[in-house]
Amino acid sequence: MNRNTVVSVLLLCAALASVVVGVVHLIRRDRAALVAQFAAERTAQVEAAAREVADSLDDAADDLRFAGELLSRPGSVNEHRRELLALLEVVGQFKAIVVLDAEGEPRFTVLDRRAGPAVTRGAVGTSLTEMAHAALTGVPGDILTTPPVAAAPGNWFRIFATAYAPSEDGPGGALAVLVDTESFFAPLKLIATDSEVRLLLLGAHGLPTPASAPSLIEGVQRADAVPDQVPAFALLVRRMREGGHGTLLLPENEAMLLGLGAADAMAAFQSIPMRGGPYWSVALLASSDELRAHERGIILRVALGASLVAFFLVVFGAYVIIASRRAVALRESRRHADQLAHLHEKTQKILDHIPTGVLALSAGGHVTAVNQALRARLPPTAVGASLRESFPNAPAAVVDRLASLVADACAAQRVLSLHEPLPLFGEEGQYRIHAVPLERHDAEVRVLLVVEDLSDVRALESQLLRAEKLATVGILAAGIAHEIGTPLGVVRGRAEYVAGKLGAGHPQAAGIQVIVEQIDRVSRTIRELLDFSRVQPVAVRGVALGALLEGARELLHGEAERRKVRLEVEVSEGLPLLLADPDQLQQVVLNLALNACDACEPGGTVRLAAHVEAPGEPGAWSGVRMTVRDDGCGIPPESLHRVFDPFFTTKKRGQGTGLGLAVVAQIVRNHGGRIELESEPGQGTCVTLWWPTPPAPSEERHAV
DSSP, rough: OOOOHHHHHHHHHHHHHHHHHHHHEEEEEHHHHHHHHHHHHHHHHHHHHHHHHHHHHHHHHHHHHHHHHHSSOOOOHHHHHHHHHHHHHTTTTTEEEEETTSSEEEEEEOOTSSSSSHHSTTHHHHHHHHHHHHHTTTTTOEEEEEEEEEETSSSEEEEEEEEEEEOOSSSOEEEEEEEEEEETTHHHHTTTTEEEEEEEEOTSOBBTTTOOHHHHHHHHHHHHHHHTTTTTHHHHHHHTTTOOEEEEEEHHHHHHHHSSSSSSEEEEEEEETTTTEEEEEEEEEEEOOHHHHHHHHHHHHHHHHHHHTHHHHHHHHHHHHHHHHHHHHHHHHHHHHHHHHHHHHHHHHHHHHSSSEEEEOOTTTTTEEEEEHHTTTTTTTOOEEEEEEEEEEEEHHHHHHHHHHHHHHHHHOOEEEEEEETTTTOOOOEEEEEEOOTTTOOOSSSSEEEEEEEEHHHHHHEEEEHHHHHHHHHHHHHHHHHHHHHHHHHHHHHHHHHHHHHHHTTTHHHHHHHHHHHHHHHHHHHHHHHHSSSSSEEEEEEEEEEHHHHHHHHTTTTHHHHHOOEEEEEEEOOOOEEEEEEEHHHHHHHHHHHHHHHHOTOOEEEEEEEEOOOOOSTTTEEEEEEEEEEEESSOOOGGGTTTTTTTTOOOOTEEEEEEHHHHHHHHHTTTOOOEEEEEETEEEEEEHHHHHOOOOOOOOHOOO
């Protein structure tokens, strides 16, 4: 085949393709215009009828609220009965009214004389009372409705109920009205007079009403039972129940099942809301036989031209089909890839922004993913490593427990948890760990290890426990001070009186002096309890720490000599003033120094020191560091975390109350400081106080 023939064939194919595309485009455009016009006409009909029905429902709701307003006004039962009888005369759709008070007790019942006993008596009265009870729990003015009342004839009777709020003099309560709703929906019947049009009206509870076409009522039942048989119609019913509006095209097979003929059907649907109450939903379904007839005429007009190029269309169509299938497959693959990438990104973001640590393990036990909360606490090489390599600071026994938890969860195919103190990251912490097995077919992510750090929660629990202890101490101290303080004062006064009468040389004088000393000791204990339980106001000002430490050494000089302990003070030059209450700061120094003296053997040393601490890095502590160090017996490791608890002491019985260090810690915290304790049995103890200093004056103030 020469070049010209090839070019001719190509041009012919191009021309044929242009003709086919043009014809198809015209057919589609004409059909789309007809479908749009058809849908617009049906939508306009439905919207107009729905507006009329909504107005009727709103009027009924307003009449019901008006009845509630009448009942909330002051008046006797007979007056209210007459008012509601007048309302029944005016509103012909209202057949019976039941009124309850705010306690749910019946006040009275009003019946329309024009309604028969089958409408207003028997089970209908029970339904009215039940709905009024249900309205009592709602918001005054909101309307509750029921499906058609089965006990009333005609399937058009429904019950509307609402609660009414009490006025200044009138009571509150609820009322329920039996309403004949057939006249409300009369405009809908007018738009469904065409033989090719079917009406579907769903009530406030999503069920078809008697105004609906029987074939559509059966279709709703089929859509609820087996939605796969009529998926488009099931979608229409679902959107109507959701209160939506618009149009929907039903395929031919579903239209035939719904009795709409062998053609596609157009459904125009609209919700009918009731002000302050529920909503109904209406749909108008019409066959598209007219559209199909028009399409047949267009197809016939182009059939002659299509037959002349049938052979070329077959050849060219085969090529187009193959190419189209490949394009569809490629687009579908790309869509799936984009969707997977989007889901992966979304999942990663969710995992990275939750505060709980999540770690993914493969079937071989290697880490495949770590979220942000856990990534900062693991080595940079954790992804791809084993559990033991990912937790290098955890003991081998702890890692083995994690591996055993993962294996047991995979074997049992359920979530297993571990909740106990574990040194996962080098130090003891409270953790709750969950092993979550996933699907077996994904070997890369076989199980998730969820690590919840509960250390902060346990710290808060400890603070709450301490607050409870402080409250207990306050109550105990107040009781002791009230019940014991006064008798002790009387006893001490009498003992001093007897000692004065007997004289110093009397054989019982020493015993009486012991009584006075022990009473003073009890009084000091009571004062310590009161000082610890009461929050002392802090009147801070600049305090020279060097002078305060020297004064403390003078005060403790006699006590140190009595115990044969050397007391040393070291203060660095240029020490700034401290922001503190002088008396409370002195109390802190004296308590720590006395504790240090008590811990030392004769010949021991207690050293008080103070230095300026400059911040070594951004965010570090800056201020004055004061230390009280001794070379005494030290504190056992198991008691280090309890020394600041109230009533805990390592001294012998009768030598301490266990409140000294608790008071010290409380004073330091109230001043915004920090206290640390280091001790080793047999080597001594060092208490470090970090105390804030006044802020430096601004450059402008210094210049002035």
